[in-house]
Amino acid sequence: CSSPQEGSSLSSPTSSLSSPSSSAPSLSTTSPSQKSLQSILGPSSKFRHTLGTVLPRGTHITNLKGLNLTTPGESDGVCANRLRVAVPLLSAGGQIAVLELSKPGRLPDTSVPTIENGTPVADFCWDPFDLQRLAVAGDDAKIRLWRIPPGGLQETLLEPEAVLRGHTEKIYSLKFHPLAADILASSSYDMSVRIWDLQAGREELCLRGHRDQIFSLAWSPDGRKLATVSKDGRVRVYAPRQSPEPEQEGPGPEGGRGARLVWVCGGRYLLVSGFDSRSERQLYLSDAASLAAGPLAVLSIDTAPSTLIPFYDPDTSVVFLTGKGDTRVFVYELIPEAPFFLECNSFTSSDPHKGFVFLPKTECDVREVEFARALRLRQNSVEPVAFRVPRVKVGGIGLPGLHGGLSQESPSPEERALPCCLPHSLRG
Template identity: 70%
Template sequence: NSNGFLVKYSNNSGWISNVRAGSFTSQGNHIKSSTRLVAFNTDQAGGGMLGLTSVEPGSDGKWTVTVIPCHADLVTDLDFSPFDDNLLATCSADETVKLWRVCEPEQEQPGGAEVTLCPGEGRLELVAFHPTSSGLLAVGSTKTAQLWDTSRQQSPLAALEPHGDQLQSLSWKQDGSLLASSCKDKKLRVFDPRAQLTPVQSAQGLQSNKDSRILWVKDSDHILTTGFDQMRGREVRLWDSRKLGSSLGSANLGTSNGHCLTDAPTRGVAMVPKLALDVMSCEVMRVLQLTDSFIVPINYHVPRKSGQEFHADLYPDTLGRTAAMSAAEWWKGGEKQQSPELPSSSAAPSRSPSSTSGLSSGFLPSPSQSGKAISSMLGPSSKFRHLQGAVLHRDTHFTNLKGLNLTTPGECDGFCANRHRVAVPLATAGGQIAIFELSQAGKLADTGLPTIQNSVNVADFSWDPFNSHRLVVAGEDAKIRVWQVPEGGLTETLTEPETILQGHTEKIYSVKFHPQASGLLASSSYDQTVRLWNLESGDEVKVLRGHQDQIFGMAWSPDGKLLATVCKDGKLRIYDPRKSADPVQEGAGPEGHRGARVVWVCDGKYLMVSGFDSRSERTLYLHSVESLSSGAIASAPTDVSPSTLIPFYDPDTSVVILTGKGDTRVYIFEIVPEAPYFLECASFNSSEPHKGLAFLPKTECVVQEVEVARGLRLSKTSIEPVAFRVPRVRKEFFQDDVYPDTAVWWESSLTASAWLAGSDGKHQSISLKPKDMTPVSEAPKEVQVRKYLPSSHYLEEKTDEQKKDEVCVCVCVCVCVCVLLLSE
């Protein structure tokens, strides 16, 4: 390219297939992109359906394409929110505007729109989000443009003066102060909606009434238009919005019946947001071309020698993803502007380990000065951001699993495991639970498996962390049954529990063992109480009250002194059971009422809650234990899905791994005790939905492979071990920055009676370093050795006469070769 750009058209393998783009007539574009997702028109349902795919491919290098039924008639235009990758606005010939909370194409899409607006001006043609204010939309109908605040859905903020003919295009100025339009009456108009409903500038600018587009040039006063001249030649013109009488310049692009979008046959073109570009390869622009059967990515790169440095001259500050103000604030005259924002790990998250790029901690012996500069420029990032999940060899799988219970309550994790065995609920009558020994992996028998029979439906169950043979099962009959699994596993069906705990008056939600004291169990129930049990005596020892509704989840603090609960009444509570039956602290929990989980993080200083926001989006919240009443100090939205994200927290790395029953994606975050608190890491994706994910003790991890967590993934027909590893180059060394001394949490520090009497315990710690490995912090630095010495090295060793002789010999050889070639 003469302008210095290297334009790369992907080969067929890089095209997004399974696309059925329709040929429809509307004023809007037919494809739009956020940093994560791509939405486009399809020919299905008369154009009322949209296709949805992702910007980046999945772990298999391919794109998943799904469709969403949106409207009863043609979708005429669409737009992603600049502040939310998953918020999509659509307008249609059915005279409605809808807002959708879409999610990854592999996941189940929402069944309906979150917001529906009815402008009442006939067929709608255009929709555009405001660039600085959240929830503010410009909507264009046949002749009228309206402004809507999505939080007040009854009527528009303003209806601008009608145009003289068909409205063809709308564009906001980057600072959000002005709105420009182009129209079939050949006029260009500029509106200041807060000052007046009539145009502040208007002029006969277009040469033809054929199709046109208008676009503000950044935050300047210049406007760019594309359209047709009087000879039907396509043209581009530049205008000063303050003087629309004549254009500042123009360029003719030749004659064609097609609109001036690209020079190739296309149904639409979308530009991928800047925050999704690969800056380390000097990608400055990415365009997605929609054709009848494919979406073709077109990448624009600036050739640079170094791909290891950030080239600041190519990337001026770009707009961030946080709205400067609300629609109401803007309408009242607010002039706040977005602050420039640097891309973080959550801006365009990797969809799989294979799609990540860049260098993680440990790829280099020590960070260079340029690396530090990039790190400070791009903001905080996690050393675990490239964490890779991998399913282990099939020899370690349990296969041919039949009769799995797929309808366990939302408060139940779905199954549980310890270092020796796994417990799986079955759908057969009598609340049966199958026990599988991890040392006996393989294909399971079709029939005749011994089980634990509880005689009632199972609500929740858990292994004793200090006794790998003891399993407690909570039933819907308000009883807790304690079972003892014999050494080597079940050889016959068990029907008589070791102990039955009775005290709750209604069915039980969940059970949780104390993290320090042996034989101490907490249970929550529909009777809105939490009860503590001493398993050694079989007695109920404490009853905690104060809940006003369903108890979604509970968790003991790491030191075992406190118990936290999250409830459907919207409250987060902390109890000190030995001092009071009432909560010692209360605070606001998640707004959504579909389910939640709570876990203590960062040495017990914070509570992380996994729940739903008011729009039913799954969201993570972080609360300070010292000021629970102040509300969440940080949040991290994930996606829209009906199942609650179940967290597993590793205190050694401060990494939390989350997934929901029925999901195919596993989210991973590092939690840090300072802003931004949540550092998103590469997620793990499975090929089929899983029913649960349980984790094993840290000693089961293979440190030689830099494995920081090992889990068991339960699917409909199998149990598969999954290893989560940090990619490192020098694996021959023990990565002591990843493996601090770990707590021996599988050994109790005191008895239940001692804890109830007021004593506290603390786990011992051990090192995971094998005896034959050296810590990487003590490893010798690698010396860079050049494969070949530079020519100057050889020349310095020779005299001038030797150099002349060598030159003469080379010349003679070249002459001889040329003569031989000519003679042939």
């Protein structure tokens, strides 16, 4: 790694829970009668009756052929924005199919146009600021940036828009900055996290301190910090603009089979999914300001081979968790005090999904009290799944007892951005 440059840019099986008490205020308010009931039964989630529903067949993309089922554990295996879904294919050359969500139905029996990377694909993700740009990490330690034509792929793309070089070994994962355009983070088998300025086409920062494989990385909601979880059982938090070394470090999952992490509750906590020493899937909730103290709570889920991939909805503080090859999506509401995890109805299907990815909140049908929408990748199809709450306030938009209801438009990253959050070279 090179040194940072001056001014550089930047319902479910029975689960067990252990947690110390916290003095943090609750996110919700309850009536005296509810408090009395909660003192007997414990708190319950306002989303406990969440219903996950596969939408009608007319919304599905079918006849998908040659899906690659062996993507690395660090990759979600599928990614989507409001326009398109990208899925890896088993064909030689690291091909990725890019499917238009506005054109559901049966794909042709002949092959569809693809992106051809020329090397096996390790991870891929859409740019949240540029819906036509897809970043792809390869086994050859390069990151390729592809531009999709506005109407979708009409022919196979062979030449990327740009290629980023800097890692010395295979790349694990990619994550775009949540607030600053043209900023991308990547992790690699060379045990570094590198932050790229896509506008300049170069590496700007290299974060050090990892002693083993990096399982997952995540930007904080304000974009100031970046967290990682590694095979060495450690969770690390970096402030990239201050230092290439971690500013905090604490214990993570004991098992070395895989892990994921995400910032929750406005960036106050880190939620880590992983395995214990007996290969049981667990969730670990840690205070992001005091990682060394260890987790505030540990929730045992079940025993299964795949790592639980968390998707956190900041509007409702609900987290969805599922793994590649699972038939179930676990759902919990998170609150900033014990017991921290409030269980909700899970979504189950008769056959395993190969991937599960959530769409922007703008794709939710608020008239149907829908607060999250996902795409379920099966071996031969892509199916939309809607998550709804079965009670509504008159008017169809607000949800009684929820955190401010649902808005029809979630703010874009640009609308949420603050100058103090952006790397120096990208400030206006």
